[in-house]
Each structure stands twice: as structure tokens, then as C-alpha cells.
Amino acid sequence: MWSFILKRLAQGLITVWFIATATFFAMHNVPGDPLLNDRAMTAAIRANVEAKYGLDKPLGEQYVIYLGNLMRGDLGISFTQENREVNDIIREHFPVSATLGILAVLFAAAGGVLWGALTALYRNRMPDYVIMFFVILGISVPSFVLAAVSQLVLVGTNAAFGVTVLPVAGWGTLSHMLLPALVLGLGTMAYLTRLMRSSMLEVIGSDYVRTAKAKGLPAARIFSKHQLRNAILPVITVLGPSIAAITTGGFVVELVFAIPGLGRYFVEAVQQLDYTVIMGTTVFYGAFLVFMVIVVDILYGFIDPRVRMQ
């Protein structure tokens, strides 16, 4: 198990290096001189930046400087905000995004497993049809539409009750987080529900569930000990990519609900072409996602004995 974890971590490091390199060369390819951008580049920042990145030096040297800075954990200074380090920006805004993301992932995973198992157990009966209708809705409606519509509904609800049932936008308390997390997690939940349903159907038709029935076990025990545990495995394998989808999907939700998260900051940086912030955030997100996938892999190892024993 330990060698497995170490191997995965080493692979993860190489992946992060690949992400950083791809980011560097993609951004270097940007047409025109980023420093000639007329947007809010003060002379002071410009001097700082040139000194720091050796922009007059050849590409290879710049790349080495960039990697060196990265290894020291230095993601650079914002192009548009004087003396603001990218690290500071991440430190300030990422916890908000992470809280929202964790809530959404929990919501998506719990809902996906529950609804997926239910639809499989009630296959081709009323609960299956009803849940699958909402699942298809969740898969087909873009998150920004969902966010906008839910906001609209909330405005209506708040007006109808004359009190603020849930705040429409902003950040701070749990009540601020509920709706955005719901909207953010819904698409993934729909996807996980489908996955869980088909996985559960396969388990229900499997030989070992037939064995469990032949042993005369009560349905509840068959469900909890034999069906659920096996059906959940494929859901866990896609949890890593799902976290990625939810984190980046957070951009839109943060934008619509006016949440001061890193995603919203990233979108703003993109719109203002704040190169260091774009690069820093991309590498940070990339590393975070690689790490999450490793965590999920290890988690999977603990649940599936076949992986654990290897």
C-alpha cells in the first residue's frame, strides 16, 4: 500500500510539472507583448516584473527562472494590482472556493449514490421514472442557466414569504452556501446518479447477488452488504474527475452568485489579461486536482480489497 501511495505521488509530481510547462508555453505563445498591454500596468509593476522574470533573456532561461520560482512556491506578482502576490490572492480566495466545492462534492456524491441506488432498485417503475426525469434535466441544463433560474426562484420565494428565506447572492454564512453548492453539484450529481444506476443494475444481475439470495438473506442485508458496496466502486473512481469538474464549474456559479472565490477572480483575471494570475491559478488548480485524484485513488484502495492487496 505504501509503495502504491509513493508511486502515485511521484506520478503526480511529474504531472504537475507537465501542467506547469504546458501553461508556460501556452502563455508564452500569446500574441504581442503582454507587458505592452495598456491595461493598468504601472511603471512600478513593470519594473518589478521585468527584473523578476528576466523577460529580456532567451526563452529557455525564462523557463528555468519560472520553474525555479515555482519550486520555491512563488507564483509571482499580479500584473494589474500593485504589490499583490498571486500567493496572497490564492490564500485569500481559495478557501471560499474550496468550501463551496467540498459542499457541492458531498452533495453530488451523496445524492448520486442515493438516487442511483433507488432508481436501480425501482427499475422501470415510478420512482425510477421520476428521478431519471430530473437527472436528464440536470444533465441537459447548463449550470449558468440553472444558477440564474434558481436565483430567480429564490427572489420570488423571498418576496412571497416577505422574509429572506435564503440570501440570493453573497457569501458568509451557511445559508449563503446552500443554493450555490446545490446548483454547482447538480450536474455532477445527475452524472453520478446515472453511473450508480447502471453499476447497481449490473450488481443486481451479478452472480454473487444471486448467491446472496440463495443464502436466504433479507433484502436489506443484501442491499447493504452485497449490492451497495460493490456498486459504489465505479462511482468512487470517477470522483477525482468529478471534483475537477465541480471546481472549474464553480467559476460560473461564483460569478452568478457574487461569491468572492478564486474562480471568479480567475475569470476576472482572464478578462483583464492578468498573465501571472492566470498562470499561477492554472498551475495551482492543476496541482490541486492532481492531488485530489491521488487522494481518491488511495481512498479507492481502502475500499476495494483487490487494489489494497497489490
Place this chain on the structure above:
Amino acid sequence: MSQAQDLLTVENLTVEFDTYGGVVQAVRGVDFSVSGGETLAIVGESGCGKSVTVQSLMGLIPTPPGRITRGSARLHGQEILGRSRIDGREIRGAQIGMIFQDPMTSLNPTMTIGDQIAEPLQVHKGLSRRDAAREAVRLLEMTRIPEAAKRAKQYPFEFSGGMLQRAMIAMAIACKPDILIADEPTTALDVTIQAQILDLLQDLQRETGMAIVLITHDLGVVARMADSVAVMYAGKVVERGSVDDVFYRSAHPYTLGLRAAMPSNDPAIKQNLQPIEGSPPDLFSPPPGCGYAPRCPHAMKVCCQQPEETRLSDVEGVRGHASHCWLHHEKSPNKPSELYFSDRSGKGLEIKGAEANS
């Protein structure tokens, strides 16, 4: 037949499945019985309804698409079809145990072998976790698994196929069932392992006195294990009786065909294998008459026209030896010499269907 002493009696069992292509009549009126301590082998080719028959007894037919449309199955004289308990005891797992064809996929991959064996003990006998675990180790020892205590803590993927089938057997006999149903228990295993598993089953039967219903398409296994045989074809039992009766005094052309198609390692027999030409009938729309008629060398016009199910007759008055075949009808003029007949005149043929009709 004196059904009173029989442990399990199945009569006129009929099972259908709804599919995209229509209704498949998988089992079309099956009769057989098993008495205590006996081994009954159900033989027949793939798709003839052997597995569906026993799975419907265990309530393992998924409904829908499957359904049991007719018939009865009585254990200790009590109906079990559509029920899960008789005499206050669970039928499945407690009174009837079952093992399956492919032990590799028939065990839960995420649960230890010991836990899986202990499960029926906890559920049916109310044993505590600890007692059930101890009993599971004892059962593994009983099925001759070395280092049983260590093995009980392992997962199915750490076992070989033969070991898994032993574990399956341990699980099936955990609650000391009266009947063990073994659905092609050796098909997926190596030949050397097959013999070990069959020996184990025989030994366990001797120790516990349980009856075994053995499903197989291997006539060698039948000869080695069974006391009596039921030969199935196209969803029906075409011949049944003791092993000797069915093998050496075959009364149905299909049984004869099976025997001719079986290889022999006796150097004295220099005969070539004779395959049965053609393929079984389409069970989406079974023929009105005998399903074997198109392939039968002795077929008569009546075979294609009328169902032969009422022609189940005790051949030569030997108790329990019966065959579904128009050739045994008293008026049938062509009785081939290869088939076993008591009496060319047809006397001594007791026609069971006649009682029902009168």
C-alpha cells in the same frame, strides 16, 4: 409413485420469460421427485431449462421478466413455490442450499470468505458474529481447505477456482440443508479439480445425509454421482428413472442419442461418436408435438401433431422409470429394437396420463 416419502416433489412446473422477441417458454411442465439422502441428476444440453427449473424452486428467477405460470413444488409435502418460508424456517439457504456454476463470479469480491460463510449462520441460526466466524472456519475445514482460519480472512480474488467452489459448498451447507442443489458445480473447473469437488460432495452427503440435486450435461458425472436421473429436452423431462434404468435400458430416443454422442475410453468400443443432427426447437414458439421429433430417427406423424406430455409411462412397470414418448403408446407399431421395451404388444405399459383423463 409413492410421493409420501419423497422429500421434494415437483409437478408440472412451467416457467416463462418475457423478452424483446416474445415469450420464451423455458420450462414446459417438469415433473420429478427427490427422496432423502438421494442424488438426482438433471441432465440435458444447454438451454434445455435445467438451471431455470432449479432456480425457480429457489425463487431466484427474476420477476419480471420471468414468471412461474403453473405447477407445484412441495418440500416435506408443503408448497414452496412463491414462498420463502415453511415450517417457520427460511427455505433458501436453510432448508435448501445451492451452489453455482462459476465460483469465480458467484462470491462477493469485496467481502472475506469467512464473512460470506458466516452470513447465513447469523441470519438463519441467530449465531453471534464470533460464533458464526468460528463455525465458518469449521465449515472450511470440513470442505478440506487447508489453513482454514487464515483462509477465512481472505478475499475471493486470493482463492483459486477449486478453492472457491469449496467455499461455496461450505456456505451452502452451513445451515445443514435437507437438499443441496448443485448447478453445474464442476463445469468451470479443471478436470482434476472436478473430481475432487465431486468426491467432496459425496463425502459430505454421507456425513450429513442430505439429498443432492445435481445439474450437469456431463454423463460421466451422472454415472459417478447419481442415484436417479432426469433427462431434460426443450423444457421437458423426457425420461427419468434410476441411473441403471436410464443408461442401460434407455426408453427415449433422445437419451439414446445422448449416449451415442458420448465419448468412451473403453478400447473395446470402436464406434465413432454420433452427433445428434439438428438443433433444439425455438422456445419462442415451441412445436405442438414432441420437441425432439424433427431430430428423431423414429419420428411418427403423431409426434409432430400432439403433445406427448400425457404419455409419461412407467416403462415395464419398473417403478419410477418413465419416458415421454409416443413410441410407448400401445398402438404404436414401430418400436425400434435399440430402445428398451417391456413388451411388443404394449401390455405392461402403465399409462399415467390415462388416470388424469378419466
Place this chain on the structure above:
Amino acid sequence: MRANTKTVLDFSRLDAEQDVHAISRPSLSYWQDAWIRLRANRRALVSLLLVIGLLLFTLVGPWVWQVNPAAQDLDQVSQPPGVDRSALIVDPHEAWVVGDVASEVPGSGLRLAAAATTQSVRLAWDVLPGARGHRVYRNLFPVGPERAYGIPRAEFFDNSVLYFEDLLDLKPGTYYYTIVGLDQDGGLSDQTVSLTVDVQRVTTEAEARARGLVDEDQSLQSGDRVLLDLHPLGTDYLGRDMLARLMAGARVSLFIGIGAPLCFVIFGVLFGAVAGFIGGKTDQLMMRFADFVVALPFLLFMILFKIAFGIGPGESGVMPMLVALVLLMWPATARLVRGQILQIREQGYISASRLLGAKTHYLILRHMLPNTLGVVLVTLTFAIPSAIFTEAFLSFIGMGVAPPTPSWGSMSNEGIKTMLTTPHELIFPALLISITVLAFNLLGDGLRDALDARMRNRE
């Protein structure tokens, strides 16, 4: 009951030569069987029809509905579908000169000096108690207890001017005007008076003729009614025809949505087939590279590539998005195809074929590709909705196609700003995105069920 006691039984031998090999059901090829299964699946069939309908909408639609998607109809801005589009012909606008309000405009309180039209709204009022001046507000909603007056339109710091002519951006509908008294410091007092005004659509003869709303030889006078241009699905915030824009947007969205998956699936199939067929070190190397690409955070790199490729002036930005999608999405297909190829390579029929002297290219063309075609087709169908979503997402955060090129995503983005007042601007593009994604998802489900060999003998 039983036949044997009643009818004559014929025990004569069946002598006719029997065809024992007759197969009672015809056998079907893989694709025939798949097509039958797909047709039997009602949801898949409906979604197939939907997809065909969408393609017709995109390709044939612009020939049927020949309206320039960029043309602005300023008389009908942000107009919902199905609204009365008749307009009254009035004289050209002339400046409103008022001497004494009290005598020239009859009535008291806040009142209209003339019929309210989209040309102008002329208001007059009396001095509010204690007011040193007045401010005029206009709102789209009734003034509630929280005293939201709307946008301030004019301010007068003495009581000499008691009239106001509103000319700004008037649309047919209801407006709520409020006059608020000002105290001596210019601050708002609680003295207010409100008026609900129904504005009627008008146009002038010159304008109607310039737009070709009437025949050239038809005479027009004030008081006549003319019909403005038809917009079946209404107009957007710049007065552009929604239907024409949706059709133009469909071309962009579906071009990216279908074009990009087609490209990356082809690339993925080639990459995966080569890796799977060559095997060994090359395979390892190629798949490691695919693993790295998979690990790139997808949306972030979409944005990054979009920035890196840049959009020149006058470009729509469709091609950069297509390239970025292909660059990032091919590995999934490559992995899938490689897995399939590896699996098929071990199958008995490949060895059999090789034994019979089949060459490599024959094996690939005759056995490997046809057997992977099913999964590839399913992947392609599922990749389409995800590409459409990506386009919509990027356009929504402003990183998609450049305006004025319409796409469903950018139209939704524009529509969301006016969601509260004119929801149709969001609803139509969002609905089309949803329907398209839904149709391709259900079609993919149906295809997978129809093509999956494991499912063939089940159920």
C-alpha cells in the same frame, strides 16, 4: 380434454426428408440487430428525430427565414414573442414648448399633457407641498413600500418648471412615473406623486416608408396603423431578430459541438489504434503522454489556449475554440480505442485470420476497426453534448466566440442580464442548448444499448 382419446392418432412414420438443420429465426448482422434495437427504443428514436430537426433548423432554417441576424429593429427592442406589432402613424416629433402649465395642461396633480407614445411622454404636475424643486423618476415596476422610484430622469431646482418630456428609450408597455419634491438643500422630501402611464407604439410616415413597412403607392396619414416587422421569437436587447440569431448561433454551436468531437475522435482513434497495435515501449510512451493531457484541468486550459491563440480583429474565434477542444479532448477516445484494440488482438478470430494468412492492414481494416466502431460511435455521440456545454460555458464567461457572432452560449450570457424583464432572451438559447444536449445524450444512451454486445442476449 386430451387429444389422444378423441382423435385418430397417426402412427405412420414420418418419411419425408426432414430438414433438421432448419434455423427457425433468421440471423441478423450486427448493424441490422443494432438498428432494430434502436428503433424499438422510443426515447432514442425521438432523440434521433430531434437531432435531425436541429440540423434542419441550422442548415435549412436560414433559407426559410431570411432575416439578417445582425439587423437591428430599433422600434422593437427586447420584445417578447407574440406581442402586438401594430404601430400608429403620428406626425414627426416637434419640441414641446410650454408657457403656463396650469392653463395649458388641464387637470391637476401629475398628469399627461398628451397621449403617451413611444415618441414621447409629456408630463405636467402641480407644486408639491413644501417643495423647492422636483425630481422625475421612471420605473418599470410599481413603487412599493420600499420606495424604489426607478431611474431619475430629470431634476428641477425651482418650482418654475412643472413639466417634463421623456424621450428616452421608450417601449410599448407600462411605466411608473414618480415626482418627488426636493427640500431647500436639494435633498428628497417624502412628498411624492405617482402616475401609471401606458405607452403606445407609434411611428412616423417617413420611417414606415424608409423601412418598407407599406407598399410604395399606399398613402399614409396620421392615425393609420401599420404593422412593424415580424419577429416570431421576439428580439434581443439590440432589436435583433431572435429566430435569425438562434439559427446563426446554431451554426456556431453545432459546428463546434459536432466538428470538434468529430476531429478529436478521429485523432483519438488513430492514436489509440497505433498505440494498441504497435504495443510495447511505444504504446507505453504514447499512453503516458495521453495521461498527462488528461490531467490538465480542462476548462482552465480551454481558457488558456483561447488566450494563447488569440482572436484577431474581425475573427469570430470559432476556430481557436475548435482547436483547443481537439487538443484537450482526444485522450479519452485514444484510451478507449487502445483498450479495445488490445482486447481484440487477443481474440481467437484474429489468430485464426492471421493463421489463414491475413496481412496486418487487412486485420486492422476488416477486424479491428469494425469492432471498435460501435464504442467510437457512442463516444462521439456523448462528446457532442459536452462540447456544446463547453462552448456555452466559455461564451458565458466571455471567453467564447467574439461578438457580434452569435452562439447559443453568448446569447444566454446576454439574455441573463435582462432575465427579470425580458426572460425570452435567456429562455430560447438556453432551451436550445438543453434540447440539443438532451437529444444527443438520449441518442448516445440508445446507441450504447443497441450496440453493446453484452446486452444483446439479456432482457
